[in-house]
Amino acid sequence: MASKLLASTLRQTLLSKFTTTHHVRPLSTAAAAAVSADYHEDTDGITMKGVKISGRPLYLDVQATSPVDPRVLDAMLPYYLSRYGNPHSRTHLFGWESENAVEAARSQVASLIGASPKEIIFTSGATESNNISVKGVLHFYKDKKRHVITTQTEHKCVLDSCRHLQQEGFEVTYLPVKSDGLIDLDQLRSAIRPDTGLVSVMAVNNEIGVIQPMEEIGQICKEFNVPFHTDAAQALGKIPVDVEKWNVSLMSLSGHKIYGPKGVGALYLRRRPRIRVEPQMNGGGQERGLRSGTVPTPLVVGMGAACELAKMEMQYDEKRIKSLQERLLNGVREKLDGVVVNGSEERRYAGNLNLSFAYVEGESLLMGLKEVAVSSGSACTSASLEPSYVLRALGVDEDMAHTSIRFGIGRFTTEAEIDRAVELTVHQVEKLREMSPLYEMVKEGINIKDIQWSQH
């Protein structure tokens, strides 16, 4: 008893000590210094994470997320102000007007992909749509279907859903890709088994931008009568997407990759022939019981507006982005040698340019390019120093995979920004190569692959 009492008193004192220090912390000079050192902004510039930048960097990372188009925001704002009704309220005007707005947005999304509005389900984003597709389909048909086919270059959320299924006893085939990032159709054909419940292949890769042969894959799936799911988050609004041509049963879409708001996405679910899924989210039965939870009217309206804009602007944007991509690639290649484009150069979305700079360390290059907002690949994995698994699946050498930089060009990118990015990148690569003994050796004609490093 005494020991118990002692323990509890000790715990209380420790706890109170901890809480008091915790309360004091924001006032202590150390913490204050840490806060101001972490972020400081005035008219002279921004200081953040120990880096001082005179102005806001130019943005070339639209694969991570795109800025919201002002026309999209204009459509959304009324639903953040007076029109705040719950779209599922059936008893008053607030609910009715919100419901109308949600249904209008549903039609806008459907019209961009050639579907019926009844086949669109709003979700929180492409990650949720992918989870519903992969896990939902297999869980629904689990008595007969025990096998999934996907690719090695898929987005993390598809791969992780597949891993989850594996733990439940399902089997997964991860198709390898060729060195250009495309899958081998014969390999896909031979991987299909009688108990295959789903084929999941992304349309446009988020890291390298290659476009998979969707129509051909859809044809193979139709032949074997296997449902086909595609993650079209990076394809929507950038390349023509047609659910009939591609013969997809399920498709994941995202709002914030098409100049819409973050936190909203959609799932296309084919009605004829019908594909059924087990819901991941249970509750009030919204979205026909497949995705319970109040539909966020402003976000959904934003996604609808973004889709309508994308439909209107696709041709204009495509032409422009293509010319900017050429400008960037030619600009870099003119002044630098040893620049490699990762992934197929023909079958790729122009807005994604994944480059490797030989003899340069990627992280140092990114550190030096503080005035250009680019990343080494996917935002989800950019925190780690590991080279991207997508590039490794392509068979890119370790040293080249470490130097990759993804330039993302979007609707709002200007020629001047491209020129500045080229100028800064060339300057930084030259500076790093000047310091690099490897580059010197290569210039002298030594093949660095032949070198026997003594301590290895």
Add this chain to the structure above:
Amino acid sequence: MAKVVPTRSEVLFLFRSLLRTARQFSDYNIREYTKRRTIDGFRQNRTLSDPDSIASAFSLGKAQLEIAKRQAVVYSLYAPKVKSIMDLKPCNSI
């Protein structure tokens, strides 16, 4: 629905108003985009001859002007203190 075909001066006024509003955007990228899209849009529609399509292009442009006017205000309300480095360039080179 019979639409009223705009006169030449009405079209020019819309064009100038759009460009003037574009300049008011505090955000570098949005400002440049609005200018560019206005110029390209008017250039693209230069050859329109059908009265109906002229009238619908004109009303679309007017709707875009209203959006741009509202959004230029919204952007100015939340403009970051620090400008884009693309806006600072002239100062740097001097």
